[in-house]
Amino acid sequence: MKELTCDAKKSRSPLLPERHPTPDFFVCDFLDASPKGDMASMEHPVFSLSTKPDLRVRRYEHKHAWIEIKPSADGLATIHDRDILIFCISQLMAARNEGRRLSQTVRFKGFDLLTATNRMTNGRGYDLLRSALERLAGTRISTNILTGEQEITRGFGLIDAYEIVRETREGRMQDIEVKLSDWVFNAIEAGEVLTLHRDYFRLRRPIERRLYELARKHCGRKSEWRISLDLLRKKCGSGSTTKEFKRLISRVVDDDQRTNHLPDYRIRFDDHPDQPRDIIIFENRGTIPAITDSETTRPLPPLQGDTYHEARLAAPGWDVYEIEREWRTWLSLTEAEPPRNIDAAFIGFCRKWNAKRKFN
Template sequence: MNSQNHLKPVASHIAGKRKNAVDLVRQMHLKVIEASHKEDKRQFVQEPSGQFFLAELEIISFKSDLATLEVPIFSLTTKKDMKLWKWSSSDGQKTVEVAPGFYGRATIHDKDVLIYCISHLVHRKNIGGQINRTVRFTAHNFFMTMRSGTRKDNYVRLKKTLDRLKGTQIKTSESLNEKLKLGKGFGLIEEWQILEKSAPDLRKMLVSVTLSDWLFHQVVNTKVLTIHPDYFLLRKPLERRLYEIARKHVGNQGAWKMKIDGLRSKCGSSQSRINEFRAGLECIRAADNIPDYRFLIKDGYVHFYSKDTNKLLKSTKKIVDN
């Protein structure tokens, strides 16, 4: 009995050593896994200097390119859109044709990826940093920044978004003078890549997006506008498009108007009946969810105006003075 009591400290010591050894092996195993992930990330992001921009910082302000604010490149439907879409300016000098890829035409919600990339590039450019067409980021950071949540299905949808952005092709034609016309063809993004584990920790999914030359030149030439962060809380595609149009044309001047039929075309609406489009506008007007701007429909026109009283008063004063 005494012998057994004497051996208890020894057994306890051995058990403690064994536990420490097991814990050490577990820690080493975790370090190997973490090192493996870091190596994968290193291989994914290490390229010759200046080949890409790693978006790690929080976006200070969101930016959209001017071209897609002006012209309805993106589909407003939530279903797969396989229609060839065409648009012409009121003077007939410019035409735009948007062709869907195999996965359908890019939607206005897909545009969030482009806004995210453009916003980071503009911020980097403004602080004097070097930029190029490729932006890399974690999917988790993208979802948190764009306020869309980190549900598992969002990661699946992100891949479909990238497919649509890659597949959508644009053709433009512009009259340079009476004898010359310039035509161009391009996409929204040139390439995308995703790095993930076979049994993924979705928070560590790495994404690489290479913008098209056309879109990157918008950034280089500062052809961008700041957009309100609550834009991303707008779930209806038409709400988003109306905000874009108001942001582009009302801006800081206070007010702007357009004929309702012209607005339907500018929105890129697929509704063939003007009454259906008008009914949709009235629902959005009543909800009053669009940040910074409101609108009303009167005498065949849609009148957009700023929610900022000072800007609206300045606009009214200009009209009276003129």
């Protein structure tokens, strides 16, 4: 063996080479992480509310936004399948808040996911988990909805892939890897997520889960949010007739008035005698503190003068001061950390504002 020269010995690192580099995935270890959902799929009807295989191709349009969802042979991903995404998003956001490096591939233990999402941990629980992974990977989406200021217009899955790394002798999934889609991962990196109440996983009916998501997204910290029955049906992605949907909502309203079982928000019809009974009102229960006028803007420093000029170029024809007000209000409602460079962040917001409205 050729001996090293004295100079080579001096320059050689005292450490052995790293023979087994850290795998390019994130290991879930925040077992008490708060449940979190991405805003884009809370806003739009991505998941099926059906408890039977849903094989419909669905397309929804609202103002400038459109989304098309295509099922696999196993059917569309259901709102209960969404639990897997909520678990992964929650873990990554907890790591992000600690300043840890994130990866689009997430590894977790099946038992940890089942317990965190209030699911059965018997054999059937693992079978349902396997089926949910199949539907998430098979459901394909095309949309122009922005996540993390990026417009994804190609087809993609809710998850790109999954792998069962290790199983027990009984065939139960022990270690699972899930690669999140760009759409979901962009939302995580941009902080476009909202915290969900843990009782979300206890809601039995799919329609109740969807109603809570919409209330969390639209009512948020406001005292109340009103929406017409027809628009609510559209946002829920319900395939029911208007009459049947009203019956479903009436049942939820009656149960909530009797038991107060919906987390964070109560739901009721607007019973004004001069109005038809087709307006739904969501009211903040106070578990999420209502936003006050003094909180509608974060205590951020003012923007530089040149920033307004660049903002006008990014959003030509729009009132940049009105956009700034909307931006500061959005910052007060989102759970993202305040931007380090507020001027660059505001200009990026203006570009997103302009991109969204050019479709109108």
